[in-house]
Amino acid sequence: MPNLLRDGWRDMRYAVPDLAPDLILIPRVNTRVLTIRPGIELIIDRTGFGQDDASLAQVGLQENLLEVRSATFDLNGEVGFNRRFEYQVGVAFNGFDNATDQRFAVTDFNVAFQIPKWRTRVRLGQLREDFGFEIVGSTSTMPQSERILGPFASPFNFGFKVTHQLGEGERATLTYGIFKDDWGDDGSGNAALSARLTLLAIDEPDRRLHLGVAVRQADVRDTIRYNGRPGVSAADDFVDTGEFPAASTTHIGLEAHYAHGPWAVVAEYATARPDVANGPDPQFHGYYVLGSWVLTGEQRAYDRAKGTVKRIIPEGRWGAPELVARYAAVDLSSGGIDGGRYDRIEVGANWWATTRWKFGVLYGHVWLKRDGETGHTQSLLTRLQWIY
Structure with missing residues (x-):
């Protein structure tokens, strides 16, 4: 084993030991017809819960848990003569929102090619649909520790999508595609169409305003179900409609992100409207408003692609300490379907100790309205994260 603390191995820019930025931990391949760039994401969480009697009656005892939240190995690069095609392969252990019942899951398995003249990329294979700011992004990069709008977004599915970068300075993106939809109970996988449009309405060196809208339309062969955790990976589903018959469903999402130097505010809203044959169509919704402040003045870079x-x-x-606060709500009770509603407040801090290490702590309080009661659940999350 190499001595990771000696000069040449350690990133000397930071007090917390880490690998040097130019260190090749895993061999890479770079030839005329193939490039391979490995990547690792490791997130370890310790979550503790406190519940009142109403919460225990609603969702049962939530066990304190030390878990590998995400352990992901991925490969990406280019292949073919002149390396015209891009590829992504990702394998995760017990780490993604809609696949935690599997020990291993293939997340990404796709290829893409670019049309530079049109500033366009076409991607085909197993991938995630573009629906919402926090869904397209990653919990390993954003202020929040967990996604809130997971009940309204599709898991990784087979399909293809096209992304255009638009406008002067590539200030806008338009992404659309067709996917196999696995939300029906029979797993037959009907077609789903989705599209997302984003715009940098303000694009200045120290100030940015991102706006976006997304739409998803899917056929449902038999039944559909919406469910979700309360912003805590270690928790059970707090809101759950159960299976109910529907012919189709339409999702709409709105998103905004404003950053001014080290200050940032993110807000999103999502709604789902299933088409139910007998009875009124329910309308479910979720939203959150988040604020963050990086005390040492750093700002997140924007990914225009x-x-x-x-x-x-x-x-x-x-490193860079960051304070975070968020209010969120998800309501899955509508049209005679009582899936419950929760409201959540959370406050916490992230310490971006190096370019790879992050340590986080987050306190959350959830009010769950379900079964005619309001239950209170508290959670305390501590997180260790390393990305290569």
């Missing part, structure tokens, strides 16, 4: 943000890159020796 995806219409989202990247992680904090600390500039000082002791």
